[in-house]
Amino acid sequence: MNKINAIILAAGKGARMNSTKPKVLQALSDKTLLQHVLIQAQQLCSQVFVVYGFGGEQVQQAINDDSIKWVQQVEQLGTGHAVVQAMPQINNDSISLILYGDVPLIEQSTLKKLIAQAEKQGVALLSVILDNPTGYGRILRKNGKIQAIIEQKDANIEQIAISEVNTGIMAVNSGLLKVYLDKLDTNNAQGELYLTDIIAMAVADGKIIASVIADNEFEVAGVNDKVQLAELERVFQKNQATKFMQNGLTLKDPLRFDCRGTLSFGQDCEIDVNVLIKGDVSLGDNTLIASNCILKNAKIGNNVAILPNSIIEDAIIGDGASIGPFARIRPDSNIGEDAKIGNFVEVKKSTIGKGSKVSHLSYIGDTTMGRAVNIGAGVITCNYDGVNKHQTIIGDGVFVGSDSQLIAPVTLGKNATIGAGSTITKDSPEGRLTLSRSKQISLKNWNKPIKKN
CATH class of the missing domain: 2.160.10.10 (Hexapeptide repeat proteins)
Incomplete structure (x- = not known):
């Protein structure tokens, strides 16, 4: 098995929480949202990076774990930009597992499947089928194979009808990931660097995107309020x-x-x-x-x-x-x-x-x-x-x-x-x-x- 690096994106403020605490420090049961994700990541990965932004000092003090590699995202310019912050510390011959600090109930069995697929194909994407996919990026397939991810704000009427959506969670060969991150641009409705754009780049390179569909919707549910x-x-x-x-x-x-x-x-x-x-x-x-x-x-x-x-x-x-x-x-x-x-x-x-x-x-x-x-x-x-x-x-x-x-x-x-x-x-x-x-x-x-x- 290749070396596995977890990159947990935790830079968001979470304004809709109406709280002085960063979103990832909100409590679910007896742990913060971020702690739930860290438990899974630390059991699977040799290195864990947390990309922080708003309230970063507060987050680090609350987690208080010297084994974590903290990476600051000074400006929040999109998910792709967040991942870029951690890449200089990651070797090419490894797998980068992208997780989110506000998606607390992801299960270890699902992540193991995702990592195994990434080791075979280079790029593996976790998706989920939703009855109401509003607000999520849609998975575009051709002959059953993933071709790209289209954000809802950039999607046409036909694409909006798709019920398979991107969870944002993926595992990618780190060398490939660095190549694709360098090619990202802000030519989209949000004017941000979308991590999801690397999927279309990989397809253009002839890569087959391995697909893992989550069994449970709760595993990939994010928390915004x-x-x-x-x-x-x-x-x-x-x-x-x-x-x-x-x-x-x-x-x-x-x-x-x-x-x-x-x-x-x-x-x-x-x-x-x-x-x-x-x-x-x-x-x-x-x-x-x-x-x-x-x-x-x-x-x-x-x-x-x-x-x-x-x-x-x-x-x-x-x-x-x-x-x-x-x-x-x-x-x-x-x-x-x-x-x-x-x-x-x-x-x-x-x-x-x-x-x-x-x-x-x-x-x-x-x-x-x-x-x-x-x-x-x-x-x-x-x-x-x-x-x-x-x-x-x-x-x-x-x-x-x-x-x-x-x-x-x-x-x-x-x-x-x-x-x-x-x-x-x-x-x-x-x-x-x-x-x-x-x-x-x-x-x-x-x-x-x-x-x-």
Whole structure:
């Protein structure tokens, strides 16, 4: 195989995005448009050139990859002019693969076909059949062989009716490409150097243009505005969902599922509607993720139930645990086996022991909790003194009554009981009942307030 050079055209401003960011830095799932293209290019090519223009410094900083060769296109004078900028650094005995930074869903299998054809014929072109080809350059054929590409603004009525269009993606012998680029002129409606004009030049030289037709329209779809970006986002998510289901994941509605990261899962896992996966998430066997949950960088064990409207971030959930509904597990939390984190409970930077329960309306922060602990409703660990965070230690078998405050730093000994409504400021001994309440009184001369007119 010849040496392969990717030339990714990424100089456009993308004015229709109405954004301060260059078009190629708009996000599709968890990556920029350009990053999606780079992933494919770097897996196939020995060198990757990115031709940048508008916001070039911003693009380079966002990508932050020293292996990329950055090439500036000071003036945007057309696709041919953009490719010319990279050619001085490319050897003749190689293949140049032309890609676009705003065409993010091109598949590696398609590019491999294109490169293989270029190695045989010297010039290979990727096209696609569209029901509505408006705006695209049309592929002109004679006896089935490609003769040229005509841009819509330069096409006649008969040519405009053609449904096979140019994607702009091509693979060309680099030596040939340099020869043809030198011959380009601006004799067209746009007054630019069209890369597509090299096809007619190659045909005039007696070259056969190898043809690869994309199987999927989404592979070659470009992004010019936020509407098209949203449309491709849904295609991307649907494709991911299909792969997950083929590998055994149950999705109640694949059209209402988003994975903006990586997801691994065991057998018999089920995900309900409107679940968002971010970062790196793994699910064990027989795990249920109910509707409206957000999981980010979470490791979730076997036989776990994540109930509706719960958020888990940078945390570990042990086998058999139950989380939610409406629970929030914040970073650096480790929920033990068979533990229960219930309604409207927030856990932050804490370890919850096996079989412990925090069932409702509580905040547990900077806490190490043992096994079989029962935390009543409305309990909070007061871990912040306004300057520093402090630890709460709760031993095995502790029972904390409802509406209690644990003022850290504090330790509750094994099998201690905290009476409801207590404010605990000192360590509680093992096996003892600890409580703090003022004496209850009833006032004889008190009158209930009357509403004023």
